[in-house]
Structures are given as C-alpha cells and as structure tokens.
Amino acid sequence: MSEQPKNPIKGPKINFYWIYFIFGALVLYFTFFRDYQNVKQISYKVFRNEMLAKGHVEKLSGYKKDEVHVIEITIKKAFFKDHKIKESTPSSSPQFYFTKQDVNAMEVDIDTTQTHYNIPEADQVEVKWERRANYGEWLGYLLPLLVMIAIWVFVFRRMNGGGGGQIFNFGRSKATLFEKNAKVNVTFKDVAGLDEAKVEVMEIVDFLKNPKKYTALGGKIPKGALLVGPPGTGKTLLAKAVAGEAQVPFFSLSGSDFVEMFVGVGASRVRDLFKQAREKAPCIIFIDEIDAVGRQRGKGAMMGGNDERENTLNQLLVEMDGFGTDLGIIIIAATNRPDVLDAALLRPGRFDRQISIDAPDIKGRSEIFKVHLRPLRISADVDAVQLAEQTPGFAGADIANVCNEAALIAARNGKDQIEPIDFNNAIDRVIGGLEKKNKIISKEEKQIVAYHEAGHAVVGWFLEGCDPLVKVSIVPRGVAALGYAQYLPKEQYLYRTQQLIDNMCMALGGRVAEEIFFGQVSTGAQNDLERITRMAYGMVTLYGMNDRIGLVSFNDKTGEYQFQKPYSDETAKMIDEEVRKVIEDARNRTRKIIEEHREHLESIALELLDKEVIYTKDVERLIGKRPFAKTAEHEDVELLPEPTAAELPNSEEPSTPASENNETENASSPEDPKNDE
Numbered sequence: 001m002s003e004q005p006k007n008p009i010k011g012p013k014i015n016f017y018w019i020y021f022i023f024g025a026l027v028l029y030f031t032f033f034r035d036y037q038n039v040k041q042i043s044y045k046v047f048r049n050e051m052l053a054k055g056h057v058e059k060l061s062g063y064k065k066d067e068v069h070v071i072e073i074t075i076k077k078a079f080f081k082d083h084k085i086k087e088s089t090p091s092s093s094p095q096f097y098f099t100k101q102d103v104n105a106m107e108v109d110i111d112t113t114q115t116h117y118n119i120p121e122a123d124q125v126e127v128k129w130e131r132r133a134n135y136g137e138w139l140g141y142l143l144p145l146l147v148m149i150a151i152w153v154f155v156f157r158r159m160n161g162g163g164g165g166q167i168f169n170f171g172r173s174k175a176t177l178f179e180k181n182a183k184v185n186v187t188f189k190d191v192a193g194l195d196e197a198k199v200e201v202m203e204i205v206d207f208l209k210n211p212k213k214y215t216a217l218g219g220k221i222p223k224g225a226l227l228v229g230p231p232g233t234g235k236t237l238l239a240k241a242v243a244g245e246a247q248v249p250f251f252s253l254s255g256s257d258f259v260e261m262f263v264g265v266g267a268s269r270v271r272d273l274f275k276q277a278r279e280k281a282p283c284i285i286f287i288d289e290i291d292a293v294g295r296q297r298g299k300g301a302m303m304g305g306n307d308e309r310e311n312t313l314n315q316l317l318v319e320m321d322g323f324g325t326d327l328g329i330i331i332i333a334a335t336n337r338p339d340v341l342d343a344a345l346l347r348p349g350r351f352d353r354q355i356s357i358d359a360p361d362i363k364g365r366s367e368i369f370k371v372h373l374r375p376l377r378i379s380a381d382v383d384a385v386q387l388a389e390q391t392p393g394f395a396g397a398d399i400a401n402v403c404n405e406a407a408l409i410a411a412r413n414g415k416d417q418i419e420p421i422d423f424n425n426a427i428d429r430v431i432g433g434l435e436k437k438n439k440i441i442s443k444e445e446k447q448i449v450a451y452h453e454a455g456h457a458v459v460g461w462f463l464e465g466c467d468p469l470v471k472v473s474i475v476p477r478g479v480a481a482l483g484y485a486q487y488l489p490k491e492q493y494l495y496r497t498q499q500l501i502d503n504m505c506m507a508l509g510g511r512v513a514e515e516i517f518f519g520q521v522s523t524g525a526q527n528d529l530e531r532i533t534r535m536a537y538g539m540v541t542l543y544g545m546n547d548r549i550g551l552v553s554f555n556d557k558t559g560e561y562q563f564q565k566p567y568s569d570e571t572a573k574m575i576d577e578e579v580r581k582v583i584e585d586a587r588n589r590t591r592k593i594i595e596e597h598r599e600h601l602e603s604i605a606l607e608l609l610d611k612e613v614i615y616t617k618d619v620e621r622l623i624g625k626r627p628f629a630k631t632a633e634h635e636d637v638e639l640l641p642e643p644t645a646a647e648l649p650n651s652e653e654p655s656t657p658a659s660e661n662n663e664t665e666n667a668s669s670p671e672d673p674k675n676d677e
Contacts, residue, residue, distance in 0.1 A: 039072070042096050044106070047073060051096075052110065053117045054079075057125050060110075061094065062103070063132040071106075071127060072097045103127070176252045177276070186240040192371045193364025193396060194234055200225065200355045201238055201332070205246045208282045208328055222352035223320060224331040226290075228338045229357030232397030235334035238357070239286045242332065249283040251276070255292030255333075258312050266293070266312030274319040274329070282328025290333040296342045313342060320350045359395050361491055362388050368396050372403040379417045387423060390470075392489050402426045432477040432484050441476065447609065448514060448522055449474045449483040454605040455513025456485045456506060457619060458597050459590055464628045465502030472604070473613045482524065497545050500535055504586040505593070507531050512590045513601060532586070536579045546578050597623070 051057050056079035062071045072094035100106050107127060114124045188198055207214060207221045214221060227235040243250040251273065258266040277283050287293075297310050320331060333351065335341065345351065360368060365388035373384060391399065405426035410418040429435075441449075453472050460466035467487035474483040511525040544551040554566050565572060594601060600623040607614050607622060620626075 039094055040096050042073075042098055044098050044100065047096070047098055048109070048113055051075060051079065052113055052119075052125075055117075055119050055123050059094075060125050060127045061130055062127045063130045065132075068099045068101060069103045070097055070099055177249060177280070185244065186237065187244040188241045190371060191234060191238055191241045192367035193360035194238060194357060195364075197227070197238060197355050197357050198241075200353060201242055202245070204284075204330055204332070205242060208246060208248045208284070208330065211282070211328060221328065222330065223349065224333065224351040225353040225355055226338070226346070226351040227332065227334040227355050227357055229336060230359060230395060231336050232395035233357045233359060234396045235336075235357055236288055237396070239288070239332055239334060242284060242286070246284055248328075249277075249280040251280075251283065251285045252288070253286070254288045255290045255294065258293045258316075259309065266308055267315035270312060270315040270319055277329050283330075285329065285331045287331065287333040289335060290345075291335045291337045291340050294333075294335075294341045294345045296340060313345070317344055317350065359393060362392070365391055365394060365399060368399045369403070372400050376403060376407055377417055379419045382418065382420055382423065387427075390488070391427060392491065398430060402430055405429055428477075431486065432473075435475055435477055441482065445482070446474065447605075448518065449524065450605040450608040451513050451517050451601070452510035452522075452524055453483045453485055454601045454608060455509035455511075455594060457509075457604055458513075458601045458623070459509035459593050460485075460487070460506040461619065461623065461626055462593055462597060463502040463505060465496075465499035466506045468626070469616055469619060471613065471615050472608060472619075474608050475612050497539070500539055500545070501582075501586055501589075504532050504535050504583070505590045507535075508583075508587055508590045509594065512587060512594055516591070516594055516598070517602075532583055533579070536582045537575075539582060540575055540578050546582070548578055549574060 047057075051073065056076050057073060058076045059074035060071055061074075062069055064070075073096040074094050075096065110126065111124075188202065191198060204222065204225055211221060227238060229235055239252070243252065253273070258269050273285065277285055293309060293312050293316065295309070295313075297313065331351070338346075338354070346354070366385050369384035369387050373382070387402075391402065394402070402423065403426075406418050406422040409425050409429075410422040413422075415422070453474055457469055457472050460469060467489045470486045470488050472483075472485045476482050477484065507528045510528055511521055514521050514525070539545040540549050541552075541554045544553060549571075567575075603622045604614070604619065607618060611618075
C-alpha cells in the first residue's frame with residue numbers, strides 16, 4: 001500500500017462570487033437572448049410558400065405574447081442544403097418565427113396548403129400551442145429586489161469582516177477561544193520581571209484548577225482581575241501566559257471588538273460572550289484594552305453620541321455581576337489608562353483585584369534580558385546584569401527592541417556572534433535614534449552644539465542632585481537631535497526639592513553656555529525649556545513645593561475640572577509668577593556655576609569638537625573627578641567596556657558604553673505634571 005504524500009497538492013479555492021455571476025449571466029441569456037438571438041423573423045407568406053408548401057417544415061410551436069401569437073418554425077436540414085445557406089442553429093431548435101393575431105384562419109390555411117401541395121400525411125405538421133411564462137416581465141420586478149439584497153449582503157459581510165454565513169452573526173461575540181488542549185507557545189517561563197503580578201495571576205489559575213482548596217474555608221473565587229500598567233510592561237504577555245498555563249478554556253478579545261456602529265450590537269456581543277463562557281465554564285475571559293468600552297459614563301457625551309458605548313458597558317456590568325461565583329468564570333482585563341474607567345467597573349464584586357504592572361527594576365530587567373537573550377547567538381562577555389544596569393526605566397518591550405536591534409546590527413556588520421559593542425549601539429539607537437551620517441552640519445553649528453552639550457555636562461558634574469554622566473555626543477541622531485548627553489539615573493521614586501532644582505539647572509546649562517560664549521541663543525534648547533517648564537509647574541502646582549502658593553495640588557485625575565480651572569484667575573497669575581521666579585533663580589545659579597568653571601567647559605567643548613563622543617573618563621581627565629562620592633545605587637554598576645579604536649570603523653553606530661536614559665528622556669522623573677496619571 002503506497003504512502004500518501006505528506007503535503008498533497010491543493011486545488012484552487014472556489015470563489016462563490018464567480019458562481020453567482022455565471023448563474024446570473026445564464027438567467028439573462030435564456031430570458032432575453034435565447035428566443036431571438038439566432039431566430040429570424042419572416043412573414044407568413046414566405047413561410048407558407050417557401051417552407052410549408054415544399055415540405056421543409058418539421059415542427060411548429062406557438063405561444064401567446066402580449067396579445068400576439070408567436071409561431072416558431074423548426075426546419076429540416078434539406079431546406080438549408082437546397083438553398084445553399086449555412087444552418088445558423090441546431091435543427092432541434094427553431095430557426096424562424098412569425099406572428100399572427102387571428103390564429104383560427106391560420107390553422108385552417110396551414111391544413112389546406114399542405115393538402116393542396118400533396119404533402120404526405122406523415123410529413124404534415126400542425127401548430128402545437130404551449131403556455132410560456134413571461135420571464136422578462138417577472139425579471140423586471142425581481143431584478144431591483146435582487147440588486148438590493150445583493151448590496152445588503154455585501155455591506156454586512158464587509159462590516160462583519162467577510163466570510164460566508166456571517167450575515168446574521170454581527171451580534172455574535174468575536175472572542176478567540178483557546179480550548180484546554182490548545183497549544184499556546186507562551187508560558188510563565190517566558191514572563192520575567194513580573195514576579196508579584198505572576199503570583200497573583202497564577203493564584204487565579206489555581207482557583208480554577210483546585211476550587212475546593214479555597215471554597216472549603218468559605219472563600220469565594222474572585223470574579224475579575226484588572227492588569228494596570230504603562231504600555232510595553234507585559235500585560236498582554238502575562239495574559240497569553242495564563243492561556244498557555246491554564247487547563248481551562250480561554251476567551252481572548254479586545255475592548256474594541258464590542259464597539260459597532262449599529263445600536264445594540266455591542267450589548268448583544270457581550271451577552272453572547274458570557275453565554276459561550278457559561279457553556280465552557282470553568283473558563284477565563286481576557287479583555288485587552290478594556291478602556292475602549294469601559295470609559296466613564298456621562299463624560300463628554302453629545303446628543304446620544306455615546307449611547308451605544310454606554311449600553312455596551314451597562315450590559316458588561318450586568319453580566320459581570322449577574323453570574324454566580326460557583327460558575328467558575330473569571331475575567332482578566334488589561335489597560336494602561338485606569339483613570340478613565342468607570343467606577344462601577346472597578347468596584348469589588350466585578351474586578352476584585354487590581355494588579356499593578358510597573359516598569360521593572362534592575363532585577364526584573366536582568367531577568368527580561370535573559371529571556372530575550374536566550375534565542376540569540378551572543379558572545380561570552382555579554383552580561384544580562386550589566387545590560388540591566390544600563391537601561392533604567394526600560395520596559396519589557398524596550399528591552400526586546402534592544403536585543404533585536406543588537407542582532408540586526410551584528411548581522412549587518414557580518415559578525416557570527418552578538419558582541420557588547422552591538423548592544424551599546426542598540427541602546428544608543430533606541431534612546432537617541434538613528435545616526436544621521438548624511439546630515440551636513442556647518443562648522444558654526446557644530447561649535448554651538450559642542451558648547452551647548454558641554455554646558456549640560458559641566459553643570460551636572462558639579463551639582464550633587466544630578467545623575468552621574470556616562471557620555472556626551474554631538475553626533476546627529478533622530479529627527480532633529482544634533483547632540484545629547486546620557487546619564488546613569490538611580491532607581492528612585494521620591495525626589496526632593498533640591499534634586500529637582502539641580503536637574504533644572506543642569507537642563508539650563510546648554511542655553512546659558514550659549515549666552516556666555518556666543519552672546520546670543522539658538523533654537524537648540526527647545527526640549528530643555530519644555531522639561532524645565534514641566535518641572536517648575538510640577539513643583540508649584542502639584543507637589544506643594546512653593547511657599548507662596550502653599551500646600552495645594554491641582555492634579556485633576558478624575559477630569560472633574562475638564563472645562564474650567566480649579567483655581568481663580570488671581571491664583572493663576574500667582575502660579576505664573578512663581579514659575580517664572582523658580583526658573584529665573586535656576587538660571588542665575590546656572591550662570592554662576594558656568595562662569596566659575598568657564599575653562600573646564602571650554603576644554604570639554606574643544607574635546608567634543610575633536611572626538612565628537614567623550615566618556616566619563618575623558619571628563620575626569622579634563623576637569624578632574626566629580627566632587628561627589630558615588631551613591632550606594634551606583635557603586636556596583638559596571639559599564640560595558642568602551643569600544644576600542646579597531647571596533648569603531650566596523651560599527652554601524654558610534655561607540656557607546658552602556659547608554660542610559662537620555663537627558664531629554666527620563667521616564668521615572670517627576671518633572672512631568674502628568675506623571676501621576
């Protein structure tokens with residue numbers, strides 16, 4: 001017995017639209033063209049004298065059409081041979097026809113003519129009358145209706161994502177079901193840096209596997225868990241791991257899958273989702289980006305503009321609070337905007353647990369790096385701990401991007417392994433953007449950028465509240481960045497007033513350096529001024545760090561003051577005055593520092609013009625060691641080795657030691673008034 005081929009050749013897929021088209025074409029053909037396309041009309045006189053009298057007629061068929069009788073004539077082949085003409089249609093079909101109103105006299109005349117010309121009785125013919133429906137007239141009524149139905153079917157198919165059999169299913173849930181035996185590649189082993197969140201989620205999975213373990217003491221299985229955290233921290237990945245680990249059915253969908261332009265469709269999909277879940281219980285429902293459907297009701301509503309979304313949310317609230325806890329249906333949802341969710345959705349009994357998933361700390365980043373380094377071919381001197389120490393504030397998605405960029409850079413340079421220099425370049429590229437090798441900068445502009453970046457470096461070097469410097473570069477990167485400085489921020493959650501002021505002075509160092517050395521300023525300090533403004537307003541209006549304004553905070557998380565300020569015009573004037581005073585004081589302090597260390601700044605600027613990229617050891621060589629001891633957080637940090645001269649030409653990016661957060665990008669800094677949101 002021969003073996004069947006493993007991959008049999010598949011035939012072409014059948015497109016049913018072609019079948020519909022062919023069917024319609026056949027209907028039109030047989031309706032309009034069959035009778036008259038190749039059938040020639042003649043007069044009764046020609047029929048009687050040329051055909052009937054000579055015995056060439058084989059068959060006569062008649063029917064009535066619009067008060068006129070139509071007689072179709074089927075001629076014998078001998079007629080065409082005698083007249084030496086080509087037979088236009090098969091002999092079994094009529095070739096000619098004529099019309100008559102008075103058929104009684106015609107039938108008598110046909111019999112008389114055949115008798116008169118001695119046509120044998122076996123060859124004599126008579127009209128056989130048939131009753132035929134007027135298909136053309138019927139089609140005139142049916143065609144518009146068929147066209148409307150076809151358009152309706154087409155529109156609903158497109159709205160429902162295409163596919164046959166879904167015309168009446170647009171109210172059905174779009175959730176993807178993973179059964180018990182479904183093979184999901186992601187497990188808890190692939191989730192790193194989320195130890196606390198994993199414990200919470202694994203306990204939920206254990207609820208469904210061993211419910212008696214918890215209900216034996218009188219406890220109830222929680223109904224829902226909400227994963228809250230910034231983008232890229234691994235919320236969806238954690239849910240995928242739940243689907244891979246849980247030996248129960250797993251429904252996965254997005255909050256936008258409930259949203260539809262038709263009234264009632266969203267609520268219908270919610271009902272259908274929970275109906276399927278009850279049939280599969282115990283099970284888990286995962287709703288990603290639940291803020292698409294769970295926004296606060298009544299916020300910014302316009303004449304029914306949000307009625308459908310609110311109806312969908314109402315149905316979701318009813319379903320979550322309507323099923324019993326013994327059914328074993330648990331909902332896991334994810335969002336990065338918990339502040340916009342409706343309060344009724346967050347209350348205990350619906351989402352009993354809110355699991356916070358923040359940006360990972362150094363230990364979590366190290367574990368994440370190990371996960372992403374696992375499939376890569378790396379050299380022996382690549383250390384995940386060192387990489388984690390040099391990427392503070394990076395989320396899981398950022399770390400995955402760094403590892404992928406490092407692999408691409410190594411492959412582009414023809415290497416068979418990924419080396420530390422490739423990770424340096426990858427981190428540099430993720431933070432600062434792609435190096436603009438073809439960007440032409442004038443000598444004057446390059447000089448301005450060098451003194452600007454040297455101003456940042458010098459001010460930060462002599463202020464204790466600033467983070468340690470790692471690298472200064474005047475290599476153009478990104479969309480408009482002509483230079484940048486990288487620092488090594490520590491894992492810090494609270495900032496004192498003096499630390500914020502020191503960082504404000506460091507950000508002003510570039511602008512003040514331009515004023516002192518060139519006597520005029522450029523547009524290069526735009527990003528610095530934005531950071532300074534955010535820090536100053538945060539100190540005055542959010543953190544209560546201003547004596548004149550007092551211990552007040554105008555951070556409107558709930559959106560209560562969406563269309564009006566929560567303070568008077570007089571207070572607004574005071575806020576603006578105090579913000580300007582804070583910035584002016586920082587500017588004067590920065591100017592004093594730069595004037596004291598003018599020679600140091602100039603030596604760093606000249607070094608930048610010569611090398612374009614300098615590191616901490618270069619700054620120490622030029623102006624001495626930093627006058628502040630390393631903090632406990634920085635004592636054990638070992639930077640990746642700086643690239644050697646031999647490595648620089650082969651690198652796609654300029655050499656960088658382990659790059660840290662850009663001075664223009666500090667994810668953990670409280671300078672942004674919106675950081676609490």
